[in-house]
Structure formats: structure tokens, C-alpha cells
Amino acid sequence: MSQKQQLIEKVIEAWQALQQQAPLVQCITNSVANNYVANILLAAGASPAMIDNPFEAADFTKICAALSINIGTPTTEQTQAMLISAETAQQQQRPWVLDPVGYGSILKWRSETVDQLLKFQPTIIRGNASEISTLAGSQVQSKGVDSTLNSHDVYAQAKSLLQHTECVAISGESDYIISKQLDMVIKVNGGCHLQPKITATGCALGALTAAYHAVTNSTIAALAAHIHFAIAGKLAYEHAQTVGSFNVAFLDYIHMLDDNLIQQYVDIEIL
Amino acid sequence: MSQKQQLIEKVIEAWQALQQQAPLVQCITNSVANNYVANILLAAGASPAMIDNPFEAADFTKICAALSINIGTPTTEQTQAMLISAETAQQQQRPWVLDPVGYGSILKWRSETVDQLLKFQPTIIRGNASEISTLAGSQVQSKGVDSTLNSHDVYAQAKSLLQHTECVAISGESDYIISKQLDMVIKVNGGCHLQPKITATGCALGALTAAYHAVTNSTIAALAAHIHFAIAGKLAYEHAQTVGSFNVAFLDYIHMLDDNLIQQYVDIEIL
Amino acid sequence: MSQKQQLIEKVIEAWQALQQQAPLVQCITNSVANNYVANILLAAGASPAMIDNPFEAADFTKICAALSINIGTPTTEQTQAMLISAETAQQQQRPWVLDPVGYGSILKWRSETVDQLLKFQPTIIRGNASEISTLAGSQVQSKGVDSTLNSHDVYAQAKSLLQHTECVAISGESDYIISKQLDMVIKVNGGCHLQPKITATGCALGALTAAYHAVTNSTIAALAAHIHFAIAGKLAYEHAQTVGSFNVAFLDYIHMLDDNLIQQYVDIEIL
Numbered sequence: 100m101s102q103k104q105q106l107i108e109k110v111i112e113a114w115q116a117l118q119q120q121a122p123l124v125q126c127i128t129n130s131v132a133n134n135y136v137a138n139i140l141l142a143a144g145a146s147p148a149m150i151d152n153p154f155e156a157a158d159f160t161k162i163c164a165a166l167s168i169n170i171g172t173p174t175t176e177q178t179q180a181m182l183i184s185a186e187t188a189q190q191q192q193r194p195w196v197l198d199p200v201g202y203g204s205i206l207k208w209r210s211e212t213v214d215q216l217l218k219f220q221p222t223i224i225r226g227n228a229s230e231i232s233t234l235a236g237s238q239v240q241s242k243g244v245d246s247t248l249n250s251h252d253v254y255a256q257a258k259s260l261l262q263h264t265e266c267v268a269i270s271g272e273s274d275y276i277i278s279k280q281l282d283m284v285i286k287v288n289g290g291c292h293l294q295p296k297i298t299a300t301g302c303a304l305g306a307l308t309a310a311y312h313a314v315t316n317s318t319i320a321a322l323a324a325h326i327h328f329a330i331a332g333k334l335a336y337e338h339a340q341t342v343g344s345f346n347v348a349f350l351d352y353i354h355m356l357d358d359n360l361i362q363q364y365v366d367i368e369i370l
Numbered sequence: 371m372s373q374k375q376q377l378i379e380k381v382i383e384a385w386q387a388l389q390q391q392a393p394l395v396q397c398i399t400n401s402v403a404n405n406y407v408a409n410i411l412l413a414a415g416a417s418p419a420m421i422d423n424p425f426e427a428a429d430f431t432k433i434c435a436a437l438s439i440n441i442g443t444p445t446t447e448q449t450q451a452m453l454i455s456a457e458t459a460q461q462q463q464r465p466w467v468l469d470p471v472g473y474g475s476i477l478k479w480r481s482e483t484v485d486q487l488l489k490f491q492p493t494i495i496r497g498n499a500s501e502i503s504t505l506a507g508s509q510v511q512s513k514g515v516d517s518t519l520n521s522h523d524v525y526a527q528a529k530s531l532l533q534h535t536e537c538v539a540i541s542g543e544s545d546y547i548i549s550k551q552l553d554m555v556i557k558v559n560g561g562c563h564l565q566p567k568i569t570a571t572g573c574a575l576g577a578l579t580a581a582y583h584a585v586t587n588s589t590i591a592a593l594a595a596h597i598h599f600a601i602a603g604k605l606a607y608e609h610a611q612t613v614g615s616f617n618v619a620f621l622d623y624i625h626m627l628d629d630n631l632i633q634q635y636v637d638i639e640i641l
Numbered sequence: 642m643s644q645k646q647q648l649i650e651k652v653i654e655a656w657q658a659l660q661q662q663a664p665l666v667q668c669i670t671n672s673v674a675n676n677y678v679a680n681i682l683l684a685a686g687a688s689p690a691m692i693d694n695p696f697e698a699a700d701f702t703k704i705c706a707a708l709s710i711n712i713g714t715p716t717t718e719q720t721q722a723m724l725i726s727a728e729t730a731q732q733q734q735r736p737w738v739l740d741p742v743g744y745g746s747i748l749k750w751r752s753e754t755v756d757q758l759l760k761f762q763p764t765i766i767r768g769n770a771s772e773i774s775t776l777a778g779s780q781v782q783s784k785g786v787d788s789t790l791n792s793h794d795v796y797a798q799a800k801s802l803l804q805h806t807e808c809v810a811i812s813g814e815s816d817y818i819i820s821k822q823l824d825m826v827i828k829v830n831g832g833c834h835l836q837p838k839i840t841a842t843g844c845a846l847g848a849l850t851a852a853y854h855a856v857t858n859s860t861i862a863a864l865a866a867h868i869h870f871a872i873a874g875k876l877a878y879e880h881a882q883t884v885g886s887f888n889v890a891f892l893d894y895i896h897m898l899d900d901n902l903i904q905q906y907v908d909i910e911i912l
Contacts, residue, residue, distance in 0.1 A: 404672050422714060423715060430747060434785070
């Protein structure tokens, strides 16, 4: 069996484990994304809980199976919760995913929070090309929270982030998974051009990565989540080509994914 | 006319009153649920307003027709608003519904708030089986905010909560309405297995219970809201069997419910 | 070319400019609306960013192309952000739109904030008839956040608000755009009766007005946004007559609008 087919087998096993275990995933996410993130995680098979206050954060992180932190619309209390939960996750060896939405020189406050969060060693960092590039040290000017860079142009540079984490995932027209463990970059093709037209798809992808990480290692978790989204996006677009209807169909296919659809539609390349 | 048919008549009258009065319902709910809750209440015929800050809470509770408090993702300011509005509701004899999301030993902060809120005598308490069982004194370990218990196994125990409230509603595969006034337990059948796959359906059910409570007594309000959801869920599932499409159809049927559909599809048992 | 046709030409140009520039729009909006607002703006062609904390507000307003402030569910931190961003917008001559949700005597705290925000001279004020009438000095009792008045009965009175702003937009069964620059009132027909059944449509209309204002003057921006909504609402209703399905179709048509659809379906009157 080829290395690629071995990865696909592990992705299918991760999907099966997600269905069987329905892991409890703590999501600290932004006010734009939280309903959508919860629905994506429920549809995918996980059990999300949006515990984002500093008074319950530590206790909850101790019992969750994985943690997702997304810095989209931070408040003071939420920022406190992020720091507490990230520290708790590191102490308790819970897998956790950091999504540094809008990281850069304009949004200094959140960027300082992200810098602090990095000290607690997220097991996976996930972002768009602008965010990952800036986090890796470039002086990029992103456009608000949307990327101005191509994921392909960023992945080599993103390897420097492996000092902070086991795995980096960059979303874009194609996605790139950079694995420290396997010393490998995997390209994930699929999805559709309407996905950036729906807010919080990136946020949901980060949370789904955390959900998979509750049942498998960082590389397979990132790969499985991105394949899950890529296939659901591709099939949804075959079903509906307008943005509102596509969004409904996308949730349908996030839920309907199974072993056969993964095997049939997965499109990855080892670089 | 049988006792059961009498209840159904009153539910139909409550639905009619909801359409005619479009009562103003103050909702203090969580950040995952608020858009969904507002859309469900608008579709059902009510007029929701999400006033959840402590600076306006008292004034607004005085003019609303009913209050819904859901403890899902509390902040400090929102918690203050909950306490102010609950106290105001009790003083002004406004009907109010408490939804103790995630009540239990892990989420201590919100559970303490719930304990304080109970002093203001919610007219209805609504929750899933784990929450209601824990609130009634059991040492249950729920899974985040999702239930690990069956509603059927909990309703006998839940009667102890009638010291705090007139009515307890437990949602699950079947729902149970426990009425102090009628000294009766009513089982509501219907709905579909996809509903727990959509986040905030329980939260919306609590808010709809408050909306009905603006136009009728606690028992009929809880019964009407649960029947409304059970029928809409059943009919939506006949129309759409995938989670995204089901969710759209569910909102359609929440809006399309009428006297005839209630009479035709209602499925309740007096226990 | 008639004055009306000249206006329509400018609306079409504004729509084209929105597609070409995809302007960065800072939205400080409420917790019910933010997901919906972001999706509407993305579908319409803009690039929304929900930066609503006081620590990043000033820096972000400096780089955005337009600002939308909606007072729906204010927190202390969000209120601070509103004041900072409004002041920054005025200083930097950024166009900004104020949506005074629920303005009136019951909701005093937000109403005081709105009074403070008016000092920073919003370029456009947008609201429903109750809000605009109260803001113009009437003692109206609105029902929560929903209007109890007809937009037609309010537009004459609303002219007094032109001391604070260049343009006032009143939404209702028909919408009214009151332009200081053109000394003109323009009536926009269209839409459908289901739109008030979907929460946050007014909020999204305010944000879309800001998005258009990033690429054109205040009168054409308000006109273009209201025409965009009116046509999308009309066409969506032809496609789907139930509230859940209508909402999906509405997002589809927000995205599918183009020159031809504007020319074919626009329905405005100069009063």
C-alpha cells in the first residue's frame, strides 16, 4: 500500500472513530461563527460545547477531549478563558487547535493574545495564508480577516512554525498540511469557490480539526478535517451552485460523508 | 370531550392567541442560539427581543409579556441581566422560563447562577434529561451540554422541582410535561432524530415555551410549545432527511403550523 | 435621461464598484445579527470584518473603507468600541452608517449611546419607522425592536434628522431614502412580507448600506442597498413562499443580483 493510501486509510479510521466516540470538543470561538461551528461539529459527529468564560474554562478543559481556540471577536472575558484553557490543555495533555484569525500588525490586541497562546504549544495551528504567513514572521498586510495571499506561496515559510506546534494547516484554494511528525507536506484538493463566500467556514474547519484531534494524532486530524471539508464542498457544489443553497447542501454533506465517499473523492498529494 | 381532547383544544387556542397577540418576549440566551431563537420565535408568531444587558434588563422586563432565560454561554454582564430580569419578572408577575443549560458539577459558575435564579420562582423550568435530573438533586455526569440520560427515566424524579416552579418540561426522544396545577404528567411524542443534530433547538424550545406562556397558563404553554416543535419536526423530516435541509424545512413548518395540523398530528398521552 | 433613470444608472455603477473593490467593511453589530450580516455582505460582494472590541477599534476603523454601527445587543466593551470607531471614522472621513435598534424611552442606555454617537455625524442613519420617528423627537412606543409605525407616515418628520447626517433611510413595506444632498425623498418598492419574519434583515440592510457607501456617496449608497434588498426579496419570494426556504433563496438572490436584474426589477419613485 502506498504512503498516500496509508494516509487515506488512517483518515477513514479517524472518521469512524469520530462517529463512534462523538468526542466532547470545547470551542472558544467568535460571535460570528459559534452557531455555524456548533452545527458543523454536530453534523460531523462530534459533541461541541462553547464554554468561553474564564470562570468555567479550566474545569471544562480538564474533561473535554479536545479544545479549539479561535480568536475572531475577542472580549476581555473570552481572552481570559482562552489563556486559561490553553494552559490547562497543555498541562493535561489535551490536544488543542489554535486559529489566529486576523493575526497581524493592525489587530495588535488579539495578536498579542496569540503570541501568549503560542507558549502553551497548540498541537495544531490552522489559518488562512495571510495569517499563517504573518505568524511565521512576514510583514503581510491582510484585508481584515480575509487572506490576500495564496496558500501555495506560504507553505514553505510556514515550516518555521513547527517550533510552536506539531502541525500547521493552511486553507485556501488547495489546503496544505505541514507535519512535523512525518516531516511531510500534504496538499488537499477539493472544495469550491463558494466556500469563502460563507462566513466562518475557516473557523468551523479549525474546530473540526480539533474534533478529529480528539480521536487521532495531529497530522491525521488536520488531514481528515480538511478532506472532510474538501469533499463536502465539492459534492455540495454539484448539488447547488448558489451561495444560500450551497450552504445548506454543505451541511448536508458534512453529515453524509462516509467511508465510501472519502475513498471515492479524496484528492491529496504528498509534496 | 376527553381530558386529552380538552388539553388539545386549549393548545389550539394558545396557538391562535400567539398569532393574534404576537407577544413581546424578552430572551436572554446564549451566543450560539440567539439568531436561531429569534428566527424560531418570529416564525411561530411571537415578537422576540434579545435584551441581555444589566443596564436595560429591569425596564425591559417590565414591558415584556414573558421572559426566557437560558444560561448557555454566560458572561458577567449577561449573568447580571439574568438576575435582574428574573427578580423583576417575579415582582411584576411576568411568566418566565428557566433553561439551565449544562447545569451540573463541572460548570459550577453557571450552576450557582441557576441556584440563585430558582429563588425568583420561574413559572416553568425546561431542560434536557441530564440537566433536569441534576437540578432535581442527582449526581449525573452530563456530556458537556448534551444529555446522557433518557427523558423517560427522569420525569418521576423531576417532580421534586415543583417546589420551585409550576411546571417542568423535559425534552428528549419523547418530551414530558409535569404540571403542578393539574397534578399530571403529559408525554409528547413526535419530532425526529435529527433535531439533536441541530444546535440550539432546545434553547429555541425554551424560548417558544416562554412565548406561549405570554398568552396562556404554564401547563398549556409548555404543552403547546412542545407540540409545536414535535409536529414541525415530524413534518420537516417527511420533507427533508438530511440535516441542513431538515433545518430549513423545520423553520418552514414552525411557521406553517395551524389548527388543522395540530389536530391532525398531535400525539400526547396523559400518564 | 430622466432623473430617475440617472439614479438607477448610478445604482448600477455602485453595484459594479462593490464587485470590483470588495471593500473592507467594519461591522459593530449585535449578537443576533453578526453571522447573518457577514453572510449578506459576503454574498453582496463586500469583505466584512466584525471588529467590535475597544482595543482594536481605532486602528481598524483607520484601515476600513466604511463602518457600520448597530446598537442591537450592546455590551460595555462593544459600546466603547462604537464610540471609538465612530469618532475615528469622523476624524478620518470614513463613511459610516448608524442603525439605532430599539431607540426609545424604554431602552435608555442604548439610547444615550446613540445620542453620543450622533455627535460623530454618521453619514447615513438607517432604521425602521419607530426608531427613526423616536430619534426625530416623537414620543413613540415601539414594540421591543420591531416597528409599530408605517414608514410612509414617518418620512416627512425624519427630515429633521438631516442636521445630524447626510441621508436617512427608513425601512418598511416601502422604504424611504431622504437625501440632504439632492434635497429629495426616494421611495423604494419591492421586497416581500416574509422579510420581517427573519431576524436581522434590518441589521444586514444597514451593513450593506455601509458597504455601498464605501464605493459611492451617501444617497446612492442608501438607494443601492435598499434596491438590492428589495429586488432580492421579491425574486426570492417568487422562488420560495415559506420562511425557512425564503431565507435561503434571499441569500441566493443577494449574491445573484446583477446589472440586468437591477434594470429589470428596480421600482423607485421620486417624491
